[in-house]
Amino acid sequence: xxxxxxxxxxxxELMDDWLIESIKLYNNLHAFELQDPTKxxxxxxxxxxxxxxxxxxxxxxxxxxxxPQKLCAKEDQGLCPERDFKMEHGGFSERPIYCLKHVQGTRxxxxxxxxxxxxxxxxxxxxDSDVIRLLNCINNEEQNNHWSKIATSAAGSPCVLHGxxxxxxxxxxxxxxxxxxxxxxxSVDLVSSLEFLSKDAFLLCSVRGQMWLMDMRQQKVVAxxxxxxxxxxxxxxxMGVERRQPDLDAVPCRVAKLSSTGYIFVSDVRNLxxxxxxxxxxxxxPVAENKFMNVSxxxxxxNNIAVSGFSGSIEIYNITSWHSTDTEACxxxxxxxxxxxxxxxxxxxxxxxxxxxxxWKPRTVLSAATDGSLQVWEWR
Amino acid sequence: MPFSxxxxxxxxxxxxxxxxxxGGKNVMLDCGMHMGFNDxxxxxDFSYITQNGRLTEFxxxxxxxxxxxxxxxxxxxxxxxxxxDGPIYMTHPTKAIxxxxxxxxxxxxxxxxxxxxxxxxxxxxxxxxxxxxxxxHQTVQVDDELEIKAYYAGHVLGAAMFQIKVGAExxxxxGDYNMTPDRHLGAAWIDKCxxxxxxxxxxxxxxxxxxxxxxxxxxxxxxxxxxERGGKVLIPxxxxxxxxxxxxxxxxxxxxxxxxxxxxxxxxxxxxANHYYKLFITWxxxxxxxxxxxxxxxxxxxxxxxxxxxxxxxxxxxxxATPGMLHAGQSLQxxxxxxxNDKNMVILPGYCVQGTVGYKILNGxxxxxxxxxxTLEVKMQVEYMSFSAHADAKGIMxxxxxxxxxxxxxxxxxAKKMEFLKQKIEQEFSVNCYMPANGETTTITxxxxxxxxxxxxxxxRESVPGALPDPKxxxxxxxxxxxxxxxxxxxxxxxxxxxxxxxxxxxxxxCRVHIQDPHSEQDTLNKIYSHLKTVLKDSSIQHLPDGTLxxxxxxxxxxxxxxxxxxxxxxxxxxxxxQDLRRILLxxxxxxxxxxxx
Numbered sequence: 001x002x003x004x005x006x007x008x009x010x011x012x013e014l015m016d017d018w019l020i021e022s023i024k025l026y027n028n029l030h031a032f033e034l035q036d037p038t039k040x041x042x043x044x045x046x047x048x049x050x051x052x053x054x055x056x057x058x059x060x061x062x063x064x065x066x067x068p069q070k071l072c073a074k075e076d077q078g079l080c081p082e083r084d085f086k087m088e089h090g091g092f093s094e095r096p097i098y099c100l101k102h103v104q105g106t107r108x109x110x111x112x113x114x115x116x117x118x119x120x121x122x123x124x125x126x127x128d129s130d131v132i133r134l135l136n137c138i139n140n141e142e143q144n145n146h147w148s149k150i151a152t153s154a155a156g157s158p159c160v161l162h163g164x165x166x167x168x169x170x171x172x173x174x175x176x177x178x179x180x181x182x183x184x185x186x187s188v189d190l191v192s193s194l195e196f197l198s199k200d201a202f203l204l205c206s207v208r209g210q211m212w213l214m215d216m217r218q219q220k221v222v223a224x225x226x227x228x229x230x231x232x233x234x235x236x237x238x239m240g241v242e243r244r245q246p247d248l249d250a251v252p253c254r255v256a257k258l259s260s261t262g263y264i265f266v267s268d269v270r271n272l273x274x275x276x277x278x279x280x281x282x283x284x285x286p287v288a289e290n291k292f293m294n295v296s297x298x299x300x301x302x303n304n305i306a307v308s309g310f311s312g313s314i315e316i317y318n319i320t321s322w323h324s325t326d327t328e329a330c331x332x333x334x335x336x337x338x339x340x341x342x343x344x345x346x347x348x349x350x351x352x353x354x355x356x357x358x359x360w361k362p363r364t365v366l367s368a369a370t371d372g373s374l375q376v377w378e379w380r
Numbered sequence: 381m382p383f384s385x386x387x388x389x390x391x392x393x394x395x396x397x398x399x400x401x402x403g404g405k406n407v408m409l410d411c412g413m414h415m416g417f418n419d420x421x422x423x424x425d426f427s428y429i430t431q432n433g434r435l436t437e438f439x440x441x442x443x444x445x446x447x448x449x450x451x452x453x454x455x456x457x458x459x460x461x462x463x464x465d466g467p468i469y470m471t472h473p474t475k476a477i478x479x480x481x482x483x484x485x486x487x488x489x490x491x492x493x494x495x496x497x498x499x500x501x502x503x504x505x506x507x508x509x510x511x512x513x514x515x516x517h518q519t520v521q522v523d524d525e526l527e528i529k530a531y532y533a534g535h536v537l538g539a540a541m542f543q544i545k546v547g548a549e550x551x552x553x554x555g556d557y558n559m560t561p562d563r564h565l566g567a568a569w570i571d572k573c574x575x576x577x578x579x580x581x582x583x584x585x586x587x588x589x590x591x592x593x594x595x596x597x598x599x600x601x602x603x604x605x606x607x608e609r610g611g612k613v614l615i616p617x618x619x620x621x622x623x624x625x626x627x628x629x630x631x632x633x634x635x636x637x638x639x640x641x642x643x644x645x646x647x648x649x650x651x652x653a654n655h656y657y658k659l660f661i662t663w664x665x666x667x668x669x670x671x672x673x674x675x676x677x678x679x680x681x682x683x684x685x686x687x688x689x690x691x692x693x694x695x696x697x698x699x700x701a702t703p704g705m706l707h708a709g710q711s712l713q714x715x716x717x718x719x720x721n722d723k724n725m726v727i728l729p730g731y732c733v734q735g736t737v738g739y740k741i742l743n744g745x746x747x748x749x750x751x752x753x754x755t756l757e758v759k760m761q762v763e764y765m766s767f768s769a770h771a772d773a774k775g776i777m778x779x780x781x782x783x784x785x786x787x788x789x790x791x792x793x794x795a796k797k798m799e800f801l802k803q804k805i806e807q808e809f810s811v812n813c814y815m816p817a818n819g820e821t822t823t824i825t826x827x828x829x830x831x832x833x834x835x836x837x838x839x840x841r842e843s844v845p846g847a848l849p850d851p852k853x854x855x856x857x858x859x860x861x862x863x864x865x866x867x868x869x870x871x872x873x874x875x876x877x878x879x880x881x882x883x884x885x886x887x888x889x890x891c892r893v894h895i896q897d898p899h900s901e902q903d904t905l906n907k908i909y910s911h912l913k914t915v916l917k918d919s920s921i922q923h924l925p926d927g928t929l930x931x932x933x934x935x936x937x938x939x940x941x942x943x944x945x946x947x948x949x950x951x952x953x954x955x956x957x958x959q960d961l962r963r964i965l966l967x968x969x970x971x972x973x974x975x976x977x978x
Binding site: 015016017019020022023028029030031032033034035059061065068076078079080081082083084085086087089090091092127128129130131132341374 | 585586587589590593594596600601604632633636637763764765766772773774777798799803
């Protein structure tokens, strides 16, 4: 007991040190502990997010949380003492949740996870209660035991784009569960990321880094990017699409592609064949699979990208400082909160599982890690 | 059964007052004041208990969990204005601190706001005379059936969770508690007391709290920024509570950062604080207790006593001053002097009652009317920080896990249905979860244990030698329950019969078993005898002179069937008590003959 107490006290001191240092580094810093770690942080409204458990064997919870008042205040932030998340709604899932997407403008959620590639449709807050209820299941025409990637669109009737492999992607209308579009792209690679760019166009990225821009009205692929000419290793890729304006037809939009070895390539969506810029970021070691890999664009800042999933920290880069893949890019800011702030059993270094940007507060990010921590931070 | 409780959604505003009826006893848990209301709605509605007059005969005792006004603010009103003369229980620190806060509060409400329907100073004194202070983990007999016990709750100095027990039924009321230790208090703790119900606030179950460290960081950051730009920081505090904790924090920070700006403490504060913390040192956390021997945690290197003349000193400084809501005294004086400078800052670490300057500026008011029609323009930065240590969703799960109740009751003020929460708790712990709204009554059926004495001889007979009882594998035992006078005893049947002066009836059964055996009756009998001898090694098997075989008390006789000489009839006779043996016996006989045939 004595030793434990001593360790706790010195751990306290280390935390105090970091906290004092953080005063110079951050404007705002909040640290929370979820009961179960999450690998999804999905916005369901301007002030609410959904998180969900992904443990195997047993039930997982889906929670809709409202942001602390202090984070939502646009002015007079000093007069808001409220710093806590509030659990507004919750639901139980029999399967772990690996992917969770909200359908904008509705109270619907779509999720996927092992053991198979079916989707679960949820409704938040049925009958004015605090329950998130399972409404329905959508099956892929090709059933298999991988878990589906998802993208949702609310333009017109709520639809979901989903699939495990590029060839079995389909767009299904949620209410009728009927397929409204089958891309039919002949590639057997696994899908890594999906994103709707407008009500008619979506972008998809395979685990090998191949990308396709599909126009559903024209019913064809209008742009594509090939696999990168890099040393052949077992790379995994994922992508993040820049979302600056709600109406994307007007403003050019960029996409960043991240590899499991730390390469990032940026392209203009309308000109996928070319890379606008690229770099290699420093990572402790390549990840074996793209479980937690994440790359995203800041919605309220220019040219800022966040990268996570390789360690317990999140790196923010400004792409204007990138030159080539020969020199490693230097992050503008590194958030180490997940490795320092929580009391934990020694030896377990948490891994960041997910991150997302605040929709309008510049430099504000929400992140989660394998130890159940959830942090909200705004660097200076 | 919850009586009346209301909490503002997620805020520190609310009022707790719960009535529990258990084993015929009525207990009131907390008696708080609702700080949000100015009229009678701030007091609990005691008409639930009785329409007219005094509460003494309706309540067996009143328990107060800690000194926050939303838990004890209506106590003098209840005991002196409505009328209650029975016992009131609280911990020692609570008893010492309550009257101070009540008096402060009374002063603001009556003197400042000119209210009339409010308790007086004398009423507070009279009320406290009815209070009995209790120690942690001390079982207090309220009467010969009702007992209570206090457990450490963290949260604030002296806060306790209470277990109320009548016979085999018990309830645990958590009050406000905290599951993570902080700089000066430990974490709540309770043993596996397995109460029938745990009563707690539902706010806990739905909040996910920002860490204490991040709150502290914010505080330090604000103070640091102000001091760096040459400004002054005013922190209005109550004599007890937040002040000590924030002082320890600043002291640590100043030391680490090697800062030079002076920090001051209203003189009254240090003495009182030191006095109370010394008195109640066992209520603080391990770290403070350890260092207290070497160095008094409340004697600071960087924090000095304040003198009024310092107010006009140039340059940065930090001042902790009473009272906490900027409603009078030193803190208000300092505020008036510093408010006009935008480099300065005032940090309010707690809720401010309506009518106070603190309340007004927290609501954004920038122009205040002072005495003599003077207007004060508030240019200084105003910060509202919440430091209260409350448990959250994770914490309430931890507490339920510790206490292992059979039912959980969450009290809340919101009308919204909390189905998810209920399911979550019910499934995680296999308990029932109730969430009544204000004014609702919940009835919970309990399964009380009935203790029964067992006679030693019966226990010896029924227990398996060497094997301990396994709760997962219950064994059926045979005995007789005698309920006589006030005792319940389990004895063997023989003893029961003896005590009752009755004679045991014996029932003897007979059956006929036909077996195929062409040999003589004697041979058949001998064969059965040999077979049984090998198979039933432990039983006594004898040949009786009249040709009967006796296995223990079972008799077997062999005769030949009249219709068919190769068929033998076994006449088996046994008493009711040896059913099992008979079964085994018959099985053996049949087996032996089947073997023969094959």
